[in-house]
Amino acid sequence: MVLAASTATSTTTAVVFWVLAIVSVAAALGMILAPRAVHCAVLLAVVMLSLAVLYATAGAPFLAAVQIIVYTGAVLMLFLFVIMIVGVSAADSLRETIRGQRLAAGLAAIGFLVLLSLIVGHAAIGPASGAQASYGAANVTKIATLIFTRYFFPFEVTSALLITAALGAMVLAHRERTSPKPTQRDLSALRVASGRPAPLTGPGTYARHNAVDFPALLPDGTPATLSVSPVIAQRPGAPEAVDEALREASGVLPPGPGGPGGPGGPGSRAHPDGEDASGNGQEGPRS
Amino acid sequence: MSPGNYVALAVILFVIGAVGVLVRRNAMVIFMCVELMLNAVNLAFVAFARMHGQVDGQVVAFFVMVVAAAEVVVGLAILVAIFRTRRSASVDEANLLKY
Numbered sequence: 001m002v003l004a005a006s007t008a009t010s011t012t013t014a015v016v017f018w019v020l021a022i023v024s025v026a027a028a029l030g031m032i033l034a035p036r037a038v039h040c041a042v043l044l045a046v047v048m049l050s051l052a053v054l055y056a057t058a059g060a061p062f063l064a065a066v067q068i069i070v071y072t073g074a075v076l077m078l079f080l081f082v083i084m085i086v087g088v089s090a091a092d093s094l095r096e097t098i099r100g101q102r103l104a105a106g107l108a109a110i111g112f113l114v115l116l117s118l119i120v121g122h123a124a125i126g127p128a129s130g131a132q133a134s135y136g137a138a139n140v141t142k143i144a145t146l147i148f149t150r151y152f153f154p155f156e157v158t159s160a161l162l163i164t165a166a167l168g169a170m171v172l173a174h175r176e177r178t179s180p181k182p183t184q185r186d187l188s189a190l191r192v193a194s195g196r197p198a199p200l201t202g203p204g205t206y207a208r209h210n211a212v213d214f215p216a217l218l219p220d221g222t223p224a225t226l227s228v229s230p231v232i233a234q235r236p237g238a239p240e241a242v243d244e245a246l247r248e249a250s251g252v253l254p255p256g257p258g259g260p261g262g263p264g265g266p267g268s269r270a271h272p273d274g275e276d277a278s279g280n281g282q283e284g285p286r287s
Numbered sequence: 288m289s290p291g292n293y294v295a296l297a298v299i300l301f302v303i304g305a306v307g308v309l310v311r312r313n314a315m316v317i318f319m320c321v322e323l324m325l326n327a328v329n330l331a332f333v334a335f336a337r338m339h340g341q342v343d344g345q346v347v348a349f350f351v352m353v354v355a356a357a358e359v360v361v362g363l364a365i366l367v368a369i370f371r372t373r374r375s376a377s378v379d380e381a382n383l384l385k386y
Binding site for chain 2: 017029041054059062067070078083085097102106108112117120139161165169173
């Protein structure tokens with residue numbers, strides 16, 4: 001009976017294994033071929049999630065959960081944060097800088113693969129042990145028992161490692177301030193000196209839509225181009241929104257009550273946002 | 288599924304990660320390939336734990352995960368520090384230790 005049950009589950013496990021093996025190897029190959037670091041990170045997430053499922057099928061449910069939480073959740077998010085800091089659009093140039101490096105790397109990889117295969121082939125890997133008791137709900141209990149008995153000292157050393165890593169990261173990421181920190185007084189003086197003491201209008205203010213790519217309307221009805229983030233303004237489709245706002249401003253659509261024809265009225269002095277085209281204007285005197 | 292299949296998959300993933308470390312120039316991608324190699328080793332540990340019917344291998348894989356997390360934290364902090372001074376994440380640019 002146990003044998004029948006194990007063969008039934010082994011078929012499922014085999015299907016899962018082969019599907020995930022193909023997926024993970026393909027994603028890993030894509031990772032070393034994709035020019036952009038973000039694509040590499042996403043493909044690495046695919047590999048890690050596949051490995052998590054493989055852990056679960058191999059009788060390590062605790063490790064599967066830890067894999068998802070620690071690797072996919074924490075490590076990869078950290079990678080993505082740093083990629084965003086370093087620049088998401090920076091593509092890695094796949095050009096060879098050292099001549100013959102690809103060829104040498106390929107040969108080394110083949111040699112390494114053969115070596116590892118021979119080692120593993122000699123390792124006399126037997127079938128899965130029949131000790132199924134350690135795979136179910138007892139898995140966590142067994143791991144906890146081992147960690148807090150036989151591997152207690154390494155576990156404590158791990159805490160020292162983690163504290164050292166946290167301190168090291170703080171020291172390495174810390175930047176010494178070369179200029180004195182601007183006080184609130186300095187900031188307000190800068191803000192007044194910048195010619196725009198008030199914050200910029202948000203996109204879509206007094207306009208027909210409140211989408212982020214839709215410029216706000218000034219008191220005289222003209223669209224305020226500075227109200228749209230310059231990143232969004234450069235994207236395709238953004239000029240159409242400005243055109244639409246201009247068409248509305250020219251009177252195709254009657255402004256609603258409290259809209260652009262409100263207290264300011266047409267012909268009043270334009271908001272300083274309207275004409276100022278220098279820079280994005282978002283870098284006010286905020287720190 | 289025989290543990291041998293898991294170990295074979297681990298070997299393949301490890302070699303792919305090693306190739307990535309050798310051929311890529313972006314330090315971030317190199318880090319990711321190192322993570323891939325660590326993951327492959329973890330898979331081998333889990334497979335051997337299953338083969339022997341004991342969870343010692345899983346405990347070791349757990350420790351590998353902890354060390355990998357610490358390594359990523361410090362490595363990425365170094366990367367950010369390098370990027371601040373050199374405005375580049377390419378390993379070709381960081382060559383001052385060569386001479």
